[in-house]
Amino acid sequence: MSAVRGWLMTDIPTKNPKIKSSQAKRRQTGSYAVVLRIPSRRKIMIGKLGLVDFPRGHYIYFGSALGGLHARVARHLSQEKKLHWHADYLSAEIPWEYAWQLADGQRWECEWAQSAAAVAEDFDGVSQPAPGFGSSDCGCPSHLVRVNNAKQVREILSSLRPAPRRLRLRF
Numbered sequence: 001m002s003a004v005r006g007w008l009m010t011d012i013p014t015k016n017p018k019i020k021s022s023q024a025k026r027r028q029t030g031s032y033a034v035v036l037r038i039p040s041r042r043k044i045m046i047g048k049l050g051l052v053d054f055p056r057g058h059y060i061y062f063g064s065a066l067g068g069l070h071a072r073v074a075r076h077l078s079q080e081k082k083l084h085w086h087a088d089y090l091s092a093e094i095p096w097e098y099a100w101q102l103a104d105g106q107r108w109e110c111e112w113a114q115s116a117a118a119v120a121e122d123f124d125g126v127s128q129p130a131p132g133f134g135s136s137d138c139g140c141p142s143h144l145v146r147v148n149n150a151k152q153v154r155e156i157l158s159s160l161r162p163a164p165r166r167l168r169l170r171f
C-alpha cells in the first residue's frame, strides 16, 4: 500500500469525487501525538490507573486511529466527550493544545512512544510519570512522555521516524 501523507482530507485537490473519496479514506488512518502543558504539579485520577502524580512539564501522548484519524484527533482536542481513554481523563483536567499526525495508514504509536521516551530520558526530570498510560493493550511502559519545555517537545516530535507533521488546523 502506498503511503499517502498529509494532514487533512480537504487537502486533496481533485474534481473526481470517486478518487477523492478513496484517497480520503486512506488519509483517515494513521498515528498522532497530542500535546499539553501542566503548569504546576498536579494529581489527577486517570481511570483504572488511579491517582497519578504529574510533575510540571509538557506532555506528549501517542496514539493511532486506524478507523478515523481526523475524527480521533478532533475528539482529543474537543472538551465535549465521555471519558474513555486514559488520555481523556488527563485532558478533562487540562486540554490538549495541539496535535501532530501522520496519515499513512500505519500504527506507529508504540515505536514513537518508545523512541520519544528514550530521548526524554536524557532530559532533566521524570520522563514517564504515568506507567501504563495508554498502553494497557501493548505492553509499552507508557504512551505518555513528559519533557520540560516546548523546545524539547519539538526536538522529540521532529526526531520521530516516520515523521509526523504538526496539524495546522484548530478544532
Ligand SMILES: [Zn+2]
Binding pocket: 109, 110, 111, 113, 135, 138, 139, 140, 143
Ligand atoms: Zn505501545
